[in-house]
Each structure stands twice: as structure tokens, then as C-alpha cells.
Amino acid sequence: MRFADVAQVVGRTPLVALPRISPPGRTIHLKLEGQNPTGSVKDRVAASLVREAERAGHLRPGRRVLEPTSGNTGIALAAICRVRGYPLTCVMPENTSEERRRVLEMLGATIVLSPAIEGSNGSVRVAREMAAADPDLFMPFQYGNPANPLAHHETTAPEIIADLPDVTAFVGGLGTGGTVTGVGKRLKRWNPDVKVYAAEPEYGDLVYGLRNLDEGYVPEVLDLEVLDGRIKVDSLRALEMTRRLVGEEGIFAGVSTGASVAVAVRVADRLPEGSDIVALSPDGGWKYLSTGAYDPGDVAAIAERISGTLWA
Amino acid sequence: MAVVRIPTVLRPQAGGEARVEVAGATLGEVLRALVAVHPALEERLLDGDRVRGYVNVFVDDEDVRYLGGLDAPVGDAAEVTIMPAVAGGAR
Incomplete structure (x- = not known):
């Protein structure tokens, strides 16, 4: 593969099955966005x-x-x-x-x-x-710029459809909302029966403690209508799955990936036998190594210690 | 009894409590029971018959918008979490 410059190298990321983590009768696939040129979606x-x-x-x-x-x-x-x-x-x-x-x-x-x-x-x-x-x-402002979900509508989702035309469900993390909105709309246009779920990081009290309810913010690019469910994942469960990914599937991903895979496992039960679920991995684990997320030891103690910085 | 988790910003209206146990078979019943115990919470949480904007409510980790809103069923040992809407993270 040859490219004119680094800006051309975006997308066409691998979609990898997770045979050891998928529940019986369902297959979870992970789209590895860490393979993009600067390492993220x-x-x-x-x-x-x-x-x-x-x-x-x-x-x-x-x-x-x-x-x-x-x-x-x-x-x-x-x-x-x-x-x-x-x-x-x-x-x-x-x-x-x-x-x-x-x-x-x-x-x-x-x-x-x-x-x-x-x-x-x-x-x-x-x-x-x-x-x-x-x-x-x-200021592009990704939280309010339609070019953000458009990227997923025009590139991420078509890649999923090309690789896995029978996709049953999609799980993406909730940050700006661009991923679930863009991918979700395109997948539902392909097949209206596709289910779309968002994994919402549950930040520690440290983060919420600073927020006033009246200053709460819902990004303009997030279309809640496209979702079939929104499931929150706390630091411990995200960390547990992130560590299982590296330990059982050999995939070294960031903590948001663990959150989305945890949601994929949870919703797998409510989908029919034979379902193919795609979860999106926004990035690899390298940037989070120094947080201690992958350190040996008791995962609950680690989650407790780093919950304030885990999603930051 | 369901356990309702109160976010830090609302604890002053809940007598400083982080967790409140209340009975109810639906989210609506649970929230009504909650504001009966802590009336100061009502105007922060409810806008007439709806949950206020910028407030996310989860029953056993699932956003109630997709479970029927105030009609969402609440199990006997359910955890109801009230959270302020927060965007962002590693973006």
C-alpha cells in the first residue's frame, strides 16, 4: 500500500473477531482504530x-x-x-x-x-x-461540527458493511457522540434492524463533583434517536475488560475499548443466536500505560486508585 | 427496595446522603418516593412529568430513555443512578 502523504492513510482498519471473549452463539468483532496513522479513530x-x-x-x-x-x-x-x-x-x-x-x-x-x-x-x-x-x-469544534459524524457515516460504517454485511449490532463509546451517530445512521440505512448501543464512561465522583446540573452538556453532534440503548460502564468494569482483551485476545487497547466490549458482551444476550456485534476500539493502550491501568495486581484496587484520571 | 445513588451536586438537597433506599415498581414511583423523603430534590430532578434535561437516569446501568422513561420497570434490588450529563473524556 502506497500513499501520497500521511493524511491519505486514514481508515481501512482491521475488524478482528474476539473468539475468547464472545459469549456462546454470538461473535463480537473489534474494529481497531488504533491502526490509524496517529493511533486513534x-x-x-x-x-x-x-x-x-x-x-x-x-x-x-x-x-x-x-x-x-x-x-x-x-x-x-x-x-x-x-x-x-x-x-x-x-x-x-x-x-x-x-x-x-x-x-x-x-x-x-x-x-x-x-x-x-x-x-x-x-x-x-x-x-x-x-x-x-x-x-x-x-475552531472546528468537534462536539458541534457535522463533519465529525460525517467521517463515520462516510468511512467507518461503509468499512464495517463491506467487511461484515450481516452485522447485527454496533457498540461505540460516548464522548462527542460522533461515532455512534455517524456509524449508527449509516448502518441503519443499510439495515433498519441493526441495533446501536452507546457505552458511557462513568467518571468518578471527582469529575461529577465539579459539575453543576445546569451546566450539563449534550453535544450537538449526538443524536440520541439513533441509539437503542445507552449503558454506563464504571472504571472497574472497563478496566477488567481492557485487561481481558490483552490477556486473552492479545489486543492491547485503551480503556474506552474495554468499556465498549463490556457493553457488547452485555447486549449479546438480548440479540438472537448467530448475531455479529461490532465494537469500536478508539485507540491502543500505549498512551495509558503510565496511568497504571495495566499494572499487575488487584484490578479493583487499581481501578479505585486511578478512576480520577482513567478517562481524562 | 431500590437504591438511588445521588450525585455529589445533589447531595445538599438529599440531606448529604449518597444513597437513598426507596420502594417503587417503576422509575416514576421510585422518584416520587425519593422526593417525598427529600422534597428539595423535586425541582432539581423533575420537570412536571419528565426527568429534567442535563440529568441522566440509569436503572442497573441502562439509560431510562431507552427503557420507557418514568415507566421503566425497577426491580426489587435495582440500582437507580442519577448523573449529570458530562461530555468528553479522552477526545
Whole structure:
């Protein structure tokens, strides 16, 4: 396989069955998005955000890109902005891990820190203020940009259909809502009987303690109508499944992957015998190694210790 | 009896409690029983006959929107979790 540059290498990820974790009579398949060029599903989203912005005339030479993100989206945007020639600024909470910052800086991104206590909402606030004050800044804002679910509607879902035309159900994690919305709509267009489930990370009290109910936020790109169920997964269950994936299936994935596979196992029972369930693995485990998630020892004690930083 | 888990932000309206045991066969009955014990919770949780926006309610980990809303069945040993809507994570 040859490509003109790294921006062309997005997608066409492997779909791998999990024969040791799948319950009897059902097969769970995992789509390994960690195989994308910067190591996550967000390469699809970043490519789509930039492409659609260029198409609409929001991005052109001389403009700069700004996005509130401490994670995979920032890394993916940094790579694509580098090859497309747009300087990138990422706004992130000041407690973001050193590794994340180092990767972003290596890829040429400028980092602006927002107060830790405000979490990701604080990064959004700061980024919005910066964008309003500087007309040369373009903020794609993945939580509200239809190019985000579009990436999944146009690439992720068609790949699933091509590899597994008889897909019965799909499970994706709930962050921006782009994955479940985009994949879900396309799969249901293919076959209206396909079920779509979201795995919602249950953050620790530490995170919720900082939130006010009136400031709650439902991303614009999330279409709750496309879902057939939304199931929350706490740190312990996500961690247990993440460790089973590496121990039993030889797949070293991030903690969100464990959450989605845990939901796939749970919903498998309510689907008919012979069902094929696709879960999406957003990324590999490397970025989370330093959290201690894969350390030897009692998983409950580890979950307890790192629940505050696990999903951050 | 179902156990209702109260999020940190609502504990002041629940006498500081993190878990409250109440009886009810549906989510509606459970929440009515809850606000009967802690009336200050009512306006934070309910908007007439509906659960307020930005509040997610789960019965045994499943979002009640997909289980029939306030008609969602609640088992004898069910756990009802009230959570603020939070976006994001490793994005």
C-alpha cells in the first residue's frame, strides 16, 4: 500500500473477531482504530474536519486552527495541520498528562492551558474566547461540527458493511457522540434492524463533583434517536475488560475499548443466536500505560486508585 | 427496595446522603418516593412529568430513555443512578 502523504492513510482498519471473549452463539468483532496513522479513530474525524472546512472556505492558507482537546483529536489534528500547513493551538486542562503535551508539541502544536477545576468545559470556554477575539483562528469544534459524524457515516460504517454485511449490532463509546451517530445512521440505512448501543464512561465522583446540573452538556453532534440503548460502564468494569482483551485476545487497547466490549458482551444476550456485534476500539493502550491501568495486581484496587484520571 | 445513588451536586438537597433506599415498581414511583423523603430534590430532578434535561437516569446501568422513561420497570434490588450529563473524556 502506497500513499501520497500521511493524511491519505486514514481508515481501512482491521475488524478482528474476539473468539475468547464472545459469549456462546454470538461473535463480537473489534474494529481497531488504533491502526490509524496517529493511533486513534480521531484521524478520521480530523481529516473530515479539515476537509469540510477547506471545502466551505473556513480554512485557507494563512488561517490558524484552534481546538479544545487534550487527547486523540489534538494529536490527529496536529498531524494533519502540519502537512496541510495550518498552525494549530490546542486548549487543554492544566492537569493533562505530560505525555500528551509532549506529543502535541512534537507535532508542532501550541498549547494553552485552562484551569484544571473546570475540566474540559473550561477548555471549551477558553477556546471560544480566543476564537471570538481573533478572526484568523478557525475552531472546528468537534462536539458541534457535522463533519465529525460525517467521517463515520462516510468511512467507518461503509468499512464495517463491506467487511461484515450481516452485522447485527454496533457498540461505540460516548464522548462527542460522533461515532455512534455517524456509524449508527449509516448502518441503519443499510439495515433498519441493526441495533446501536452507546457505552458511557462513568467518571468518578471527582469529575461529577465539579459539575453543576445546569451546566450539563449534550453535544450537538449526538443524536440520541439513533441509539437503542445507552449503558454506563464504571472504571472497574472497563478496566477488567481492557485487561481481558490483552490477556486473552492479545489486543492491547485503551480503556474506552474495554468499556465498549463490556457493553457488547452485555447486549449479546438480548440479540438472537448467530448475531455479529461490532465494537469500536478508539485507540491502543500505549498512551495509558503510565496511568497504571495495566499494572499487575488487584484490578479493583487499581481501578479505585486511578478512576480520577482513567478517562481524562 | 431500590437504591438511588445521588450525585455529589445533589447531595445538599438529599440531606448529604449518597444513597437513598426507596420502594417503587417503576422509575416514576421510585422518584416520587425519593422526593417525598427529600422534597428539595423535586425541582432539581423533575420537570412536571419528565426527568429534567442535563440529568441522566440509569436503572442497573441502562439509560431510562431507552427503557420507557418514568415507566421503566425497577426491580426489587435495582440500582437507580442519577448523573449529570458530562461530555468528553479522552477526545
